[in-house]
């Protein structure tokens with residue numbers, strides 16, 4: 001993939017900023033008001049320095065382990081972000097043919113790609129087989145047999161892990177909890193046991209791995225430890241029954257600080273220790289699938305106040321970003337810190353920060369105390385590097401927002417603002433009618 005050449009803003013000196021600091025109107029050495037003038041708002045800005053730092057910290061926490069990181073592409077699937085992951089030596093955890101295509105396009109080697117997800121279609125499995133990915137995280141018996149058939153048709157033997165649903169509560173938002181038996185993900189240990197017992201009949205699937213992912217935005221290590229303990233015990237049982245396990249994929253799920261002063265993410269070293277402790281007697285390959293933890297804090301969504309609307313009961317700050325750009329608050333009532341870029345002291349006021357979309361749920365914050373804002377004010381919606389742009393849509397015919405990568409005082413537009421023509425590409429008036 002070709003690299004986009006970064007640009008410098010006038011009057012900017014490239015710095016060696018390693019981590020994001022969006023507090024002084026700058027991020028990764030780039031002046032955000034100047035950037036907003038150049039690129040327009042709403043706009044996502046990501047700090048490459050912060051992502052590299054996170055990647056390095058994770059690698060340090062895993063030192064001594066035979067561990068590989070497969071970045072969860074869904075968190076932020078921009079090619080430039082994937083390229084940073086490839087440069088860090090990371091692979092990819094994908095959940096669709098589209099994510100496979102993007103990952104390969106960004107230069108992630110197929111042998112570092114794992115494929116998760118409950119709804120892999122025959123077409124997607126075939127594409128992944130042809131690409132030669134590392135392994136499939138299989139989530140149902142039907143999928144296992146489909147994989148066997150498609151691998152047989154290609155005369156190949158593929159590695160697979162069983163995604164175990166350990167029935168552990170991740171203590172996170174119900175909509176991002178994946179490890180309870182009521183959730184659609186994975187299979188219970190009883191069912192997994194039966195798969196291994198019958199695995200001698202599989203000629204084209206080598207069932208030699210266990211996978212677990214119990215949820216996202218976890219701020220405690222307890223559920224992770226519990227899930228890994230169950231997986232570790234199950235592995236011992238399988239080995240004793242003559243089923244060697246070469247790979248354990250511990251999933252992703254580590255939480256980040258969305259609300260300064262409230263959210264207390266776990267220390268990455270402690271996470272490394274939980275893996276080390278729970279899998280102490282396992283000498284095979286360990287995979288991790290972090291998404292949010294690597295990229296969330298690296299991103300901000302820049303948005304301008306369109307108008308201040310004084311309602312009868314509340315004051316609304318109507319901004320030019322919407323739920324189409326950042327869905328998390330509408331979808332999960334998620335909190336994102338919102339700050340004006342200019343930090344001059346002003347009286348505080350309470351606002352509902354809302355977007356222009358015709359849904360009441362198009363609300364970024366309710367009754368939030370902010371310095372008094374005027375139309376045109378530039379705001380930062382923080383911690384939006386994960387599950388932000390990747391969940392974007394064109395609802396209300398709003399073109400997708402641009403994304404910019406910042407690196408030591410320079411910026412590169414890594415997705416330009418979608419044009420109206422691009423937004424309707426593929427649509428046409430019904431003229432040619434056919435019979436099916």
Ligand SMILES: Cc1ncc(COP(=O)(O)O)c(C=O)c1O
Nearest residue numbers: 072116216252253289290291292
């Ligand atoms: C299978 C799997 N792995 C990894 C992840 C990444 O999770 P997170 O972004 O919380 O690290 C997800 C997220 O939904 C997932 O479903």
